Amino acid sequence: MWEDYFDALGEEPPCISQEEYRVRQSRLFSQLKPNDVILITSNPVSTRSNDVSYPYRNSSDMLYFCGWQDPDSLFFAYCDAGEWKSCLFVQPADTLKEIWEGRRPGLEGAIANWAIDESYSYDDLGTKLPELIRKSTRVFLRLGNDSKVDKIVEDEMKFQSRDRQKFGYGPSSICDPSSMINELRLRKSKSEIEIMRYSAKIASQAHIIAMKNTIPGIGEYQLEGLIEGFFKYCKTSGSAYPPIIGSGENATILHYTENDDICNDGEIILTDAGCEYQGYASDITRSWPVNGVFSEAQAEIYQLVLESQIAGIENCQIGKPYDAPHFAAREVLAKGLIELGVIDQSLEDALSTEGDLNKWYMHNTGHWLGIDVHDVGVYKPNGEPRLLEEGMVVTVEPGLYFGAWRKDVKCPERYANIGIRIEDDVLITPNGPDILTSDCPKTITNIEELVGQ
Numbered sequence: 001m002w003e004d005y006f007d008a009l010g011e012e013p014p015c016i017s018q019e020e021y022r023v024r025q026s027r028l029f030s031q032l033k034p035n036d037v038i039l040i041t042s043n044p045v046s047t048r049s050n051d052v053s054y055p056y057r058n059s060s061d062m063l064y065f066c067g068w069q070d071p072d073s074l075f076f077a078y079c080d081a082g083e084w085k086s087c088l089f090v091q092p093a094d095t096l097k098e099i100w101e102g103r104r105p106g107l108e109g110a111i112a113n114w115a116i117d118e119s120y121s122y123d124d125l126g127t128k129l130p131e132l133i134r135k136s137t138r139v140f141l142r143l144g145n146d147s148k149v150d151k152i153v154e155d156e157m158k159f160q161s162r163d164r165q166k167f168g169y170g171p172s173s174i175c176d177p178s179s180m181i182n183e184l185r186l187r188k189s190k191s192e193i194e195i196m197r198y199s200a201k202i203a204s205q206a207h208i209i210a211m212k213n214t215i216p217g218i219g220e221y222q223l224e225g226l227i228e229g230f231f232k233y234c235k236t237s238g239s240a241y242p243p244i245i246g247s248g249e250n251a252t253i254l255h256y257t258e259n260d261d262i263c264n265d266g267e268i269i270l271t272d273a274g275c276e277y278q279g280y281a282s283d284i285t286r287s288w289p290v291n292g293v294f295s296e297a298q299a300e301i302y303q304l305v306l307e308s309q310i311a312g313i314e315n316c317q318i319g320k321p322y323d324a325p326h327f328a329a330r331e332v333l334a335k336g337l338i339e340l341g342v343i344d345q346s347l348e349d350a351l352s353t354e355g356d357l358n359k360w361y362m363h364n365t366g367h368w369l370g371i372d373v374h375d376v377g378v379y380k381p382n383g384e385p386r387l388l389e390e391g392m393v394v395t396v397e398p399g400l401y402f403g404a405w406r407k408d409v410k411c412p413e414r415y416a417n418i419g420i421r422i423e424d425d426v427l428i429t430p431n432g433p434d435i436l437t438s439d440c441p442k443t444i445t446n447i448e449e450l451v452g453q
């Protein structure tokens with residue numbers, strides 16, 4: 001059923017190598033002093049019901065620095081005689097637990113197959129961690145993720161030993177490492193880019209499958225099943241975020257995720273879905289007519305959003321401010337809506353903070369993309385828009401949403417309940433924008449050729 005779509009993906013990219021994890025770690029260590037220690041916590045396990053947990057996903061920073069996927073873990077690094085040591089606290093091997101919960105690499109497996117120098121049992125955190133941090137001065141730790149770790153570090157700061165008084169040992173401050181880490185994660189390496197390209201290809205094929213299977217009467221949930229089925233077929237860990245599959249007026253609700261309605265003849269369906277492949281997200285939106293043919297009114301809005309998206313993508317250039325695509329897309333949308341008679345204002349007024357464009361386009365045009373779908377990285381360091389650099393990946397996703405159900409505005413009748421968003425994932429390169437999601441059709445002709453086929 002999925003073979004042809006799978007074949008279209010081409011060769012699978014290799015996993016992040018141990019060497020690459022080491023490079024990431026050493027870039028972090030190079031920003032620290034010899035008396036510092038750094039701790040990267042794991043995500044907690046969340047209960048779904050009674051003794052059933054949600055599928056586990058480790059913290060993005062843990063995945064970034066060593067790729068460890070299991071819970072009850074802690075990445076820890078300290079400097080010993082000028083050399084940084086990477087350590088991992090992990091769940092110890094335990095046959096009884098493994099019978100119920102699955103195999104564990106254990107301490108030996110961790111050392112053998114992950115980019116670390118020392119491994120410890122997470123069960124020994126309470127005794128081993130204080131020992132390891134006792135001689136440090138600054139502890140780099142993002143508080144609030146693992147309360148067990150937070151408590152140990154706090155207790156260690158309060159602990160007044162004789163040695164501490166005699167030699168001045170002991171941690172005296174907790175520093176948040178997020179800004180250092182986020183800067184590293186913002187610029188993608190060659191292997192990260194290849195993994196993201198593959199993730200984007202999977203999501204593109206999933207949208208093609210959904211387009212081909214769209215006919216009046218199909219359930220949004222059925223299209224969701226097809227998309228998520230293909231994600232699983234491709235050995236992803238599933239959706240990178242809850243998919244948005246909204247037909248008719250649901251397409252005008254930005255974060256609609258119920259996906260429990262029927263797609264009716266004459267409606268637009270908006271599908272925002274991406275997968276997580278080897279820990280990296282893709283994020284695509286396409287909008288198409290349920291019956292396979294755009295009405296004149298639908299085509300007017302679709303073409304306008306498409307032109308604004310193309311203008312946004314053209315601005316994904318090295319050296320341009322990160323929000324240049326947003327301003328370019330907004331300008332095209334505002335001009336177009338004035339021409340269509342939807343906005344009765346000057347271009348300047350339409351684009352102003354209080355302008356009428358905000359009635360129909362109320363979100364930003366993109367965000368960083370990476371391990372997190374809304375990836376880390378400050379947009380305005382020191383208050384100034386960051387300039388785009390090679391290796392950054394952004395989404396470009398303008399839209400127009402004419403919710404006829406809204407009480408705050410009067411929706412133009414011609415465009416009632418038309419919701420269109422078009423979203424691609426774009427890599428910044430010296431040769432201009434590289435659209436990772438370019439396999440996913442977006443012209444009116446290409447979409448009409450596919451829908452219902």
Ligand code: GLY
Nearest residue numbers: 241272283397423
């Ligand atoms: N899917 C979430 C977003 O587009 O930002």
Ligand code: MN
Nearest residue numbers: 272283284423
């Ligand atoms: Mn999206």
Ligand code: MN
Nearest residue numbers: 283395397423
């Ligand atoms: Mn997005």
